[in-house]
Amino acid sequence: MSSSEPLIPQAKSFLVQKFAKIPLGSIHVIGYSVAGEETVIQVPELDVCFDIGRAPYFALTSNILCISHGHMDHIAGISYYLSQRHFQGMKPGTILVPAEIAKFVDEVLRGWRNIERQKTPYTLVPMEPGQVYEVRRDFVIRAMETHHAGASLGYALVSVREKLKAEYHGILGPELAAMKKRGIEIQYKIEVPLVTYLGDTSFGPVFQNPDVINAEVLLTECTFYEKDHKQRAKVGRHLHVDQFAEILPTLKNQHIVVLHVSRRTGIRKARHFLRKRVGDELMKKVQFLMDFDGSVEGGDIEEAGPPQGDNAD
Numbered sequence: 001m002s003s004s005e006p007l008i009p010q011a012k013s014f015l016v017q018k019f020a021k022i023p024l025g026s027i028h029v030i031g032y033s034v035a036g037e038e039t040v041i042q043v044p045e046l047d048v049c050f051d052i053g054r055a056p057y058f059a060l061t062s063n064i065l066c067i068s069h070g071h072m073d074h075i076a077g078i079s080y081y082l083s084q085r086h087f088q089g090m091k092p093g094t095i096l097v098p099a100e101i102a103k104f105v106d107e108v109l110r111g112w113r114n115i116e117r118q119k120t121p122y123t124l125v126p127m128e129p130g131q132v133y134e135v136r137r138d139f140v141i142r143a144m145e146t147h148h149a150g151a152s153l154g155y156a157l158v159s160v161r162e163k164l165k166a167e168y169h170g171i172l173g174p175e176l177a178a179m180k181k182r183g184i185e186i187q188y189k190i191e192v193p194l195v196t197y198l199g200d201t202s203f204g205p206v207f208q209n210p211d212v213i214n215a216e217v218l219l220t221e222c223t224f225y226e227k228d229h230k231q232r233a234k235v236g237r238h239l240h241v242d243q244f245a246e247i248l249p250t251l252k253n254q255h256i257v258v259l260h261v262s263r264r265t266g267i268r269k270a271r272h273f274l275r276k277r278v279g280d281e282l283m284k285k286v287q288f289l290m291d292f293d294g295s296v297e298g299g300d301i302e303e304a305g306p307p308q309g310d311n312a313d
C-alpha cells in the first residue's frame with residue numbers, strides 16, 4: 001500500500017450516504033429520499049425540514065420540522081434531531097405533526113428524555129388539514145390532507161405579502177399611517193405558496209389543492225413505475241407513474257421535484273418511464289431528487305442498497 005492511499009478505503013459503500021442538493025431559483029432543496037428507507041428534505045433558506053428520516057447532519061440546522069406521517073422511514077430520527085440540537089446549544093426544535101399521532105410522538109420524546117436523563121426541550125404542534133401555523137407575519141405553513149397512512153399531511157410554505165389597496169395609491173405615507181391608526185384597512189394580503197411538500201400520498205383530491213397546483217416548487221412522491229407495480233402502489237397508497245402522468249399537465253409549478261422512488265426501479269429508468277408518458281416539454285420542469293447527474297455516488301444510490309421490502313412505507 002502506498003502512503004497516499006487512505007487507511008479506510010473510500011470505495012462504494014452503504015456507509016457513505018450521498019445527499020442531493022438542488023438549486024431552485026431563490027431556494028435549495030437538500031435531501032435524501034428512497035421509498036421505505038429514508039425521506040428527509042430540507043429547505044435551508046426557509047428554515048424548514050420536511051420529515052426527518054434518520055436525522056442526517058444537515059437536517060439538524062432547521063428550526064422547524066414538518067412531519068407528514070408516522071412511517072419510520074420519515075420520522076425515525078425525530079428524537080436524535082432534538083437531542084443533538086440541545087447538545088449543540090441550538091434552540092429547541094418546533095415540530096409540526098399530524099394531530100392524530102401527536103400524542104404518541106410526545107410519548108416517544110418524553111421516553112427519550114427519561115432514557116437520556118436530559119431535559120431535551122421541544123415544541124410539538126398538532127396539525128389538522130387546513131390548519132395554519134404562523135412562523136412570522138409574512139410566512140406561514142399550511143397543512144393539507146394527503147391520502148396515505150391514517151391522517152397523513154402535506155405542508156405548504158406560504159409567503160404572505162401585504163399590498164396597499166388600489167384606492168389608496170397616491171396617498172402620502174403619514175396620511176396612510178394616520179388612517180391605519182383609525183382602524184381603516186388600507187392593505188390586502190397576497191399569499192404565495194413557495195414550496196409544497198406532499199410526503200407519501202396516493203392519487204386523490206390533494207392534487208386539486210391550490211397550494212399544490214400553484215406552489216413555485218412542488219415536492220411530490222412518485223414511488224412506482226413499472227406495469228406490474230400498480231398493485232403495490234394501490235396497496236401502499238403511493239403514486240404510480242400512470243397517475244402522475246395524468247396529474248402533471250394540471251400542475252402550474254415552476255419546479256417539480258420527484259421523491260420517494262422505489263429501489264425496485266433505478267432512478268434513471270424511472271425518469272425514462274415518466275418522460276415516455278409526458279414528453280420532453282413537461283419534463284423540463286421535473287427533476288428527480290436522487291438523480292445525481294451521473295456522479296459515481298448516483299450510481300450507488302441506484303444500484304446498491306438492501307432490497308425493497310413489501311411492508312408499508
Ligand SMILES: [Zn+2]
Pocket residue numbers: 069071148149200312313
Ligand atoms: Zn409512508
